[in-house]
Amino acid sequence: KAGVTQTPRYLIKTRGQQVTLSCSPISGHRSVSWYQQTPGQGLQFLFEYFSETQRNKGNFPGRFSGRQFSNSRSEMNVSTLELGDSALYLCASSLYSGEETDTQYFGPGTRLTVL
Amino acid sequence: AQSVTQLGSHVSVSEGALVLLRCNYSSSVPPYLFWYVQYPNQGLQLLLKYTTGATLVKGINGFEAEFKKSETSFHLTKPSAHMSDAAEYFCAVSFFGNEKLTFGTGTRLTIIP
Numbered sequence: 001k002a003g004v005t006q007t008p009r010y011l012i013k014t015r016g017q018q019v020t021l022s023c024s025p026i027s028g029h030r031s032v033s034w035y036q037q038t039p040g041q042g043l044q045f046l047f048e049y050f051s052e053t054q055r056n057k058g059n060f061p062g063r064f065s066g067r068q069f070s071n072s073r074s075e076m077n078v079s080t081l082e083l084g085d086s087a088l089y090l091c092a093s094s095l096y097s098g099e100e101t102d103t104q105y106f107g108p109g110t111r112l113t114v115l
Numbered sequence: 116a117q118s119v120t121q122l123g124s125h126v127s128v129s130e131g132a133l134v135l136l137r138c139n140y141s142s143s144v145p146p147y148l149f150w151y152v153q154y155p156n157q158g159l160q161l162l163l164k165y166t167t168g169a170t171l172v173k174g175i176n177g178f179e180a181e182f183k184k185s186e187t188s189f190h191l192t193k194p195s196a197h198m199s200d201a202a203e204y205f206c207a208v209s210f211f212g213n214e215k216l217t218f219g220t221g222t223r224l225t226i227i228p
Contacts, residue, residue, distance in 0.1 A: 004158070031214050033214055033215070033216075035216075042218060042219075042220050042221060043205065043207075043216075043218040043221075044218075045215050045216065045217070048214050048215060050214075055214075056213065056214065056215050058215070090158055090159065092159075092216075094214055096214060102214070103149075103161055103164060104161075104214065104216060105161070106151070106158035106159040106160070107158050108156075108157055108158045109157075109158050
């Protein structure tokens, strides 16, 4: 079974631009979560989507948004990019059986550099 | 609110020696606990997890961890370190019905030949 895929793997943008990152979950997985990883702040939860609905959200400004499609694929968007948005953005998917917290499987990440 | 503390941002051990990476959590409800490993320029790979039941959990690559409720700990061990174990290790916590993972700050493991 194919793992979580993220595109693109690397991205360079300038301040003020916007960016869209894509995540395809493992086949059959219905929950998709996004995390930001930086040297200073570590791994931080951005948001989680299930059945096209945002079910959980971390403490990030409104410039960070996401969505999930009917096939469970997800995108996240960052508008008005700032230098501090440079990070590795990780996507994770899980089955979400509803009976217990399922294991999250991570993709390789998208490395975003803001100049 | 839940939190995770990983003692030691850098740990070095000799090849063949015991690996011990420490993780303590803070939680008011029963936690689900995870250890993930990250190799350079890669995502996170699950090593093992504890949800309920047996407190000693065995994972991949010879790693294991023991959930100790009285000590609020979930330390990761491996009896004999291998060069391929060099990576960054993250402890994480979540709760029933909540997919959000709260991570520790990570421990970079270096293996000395």
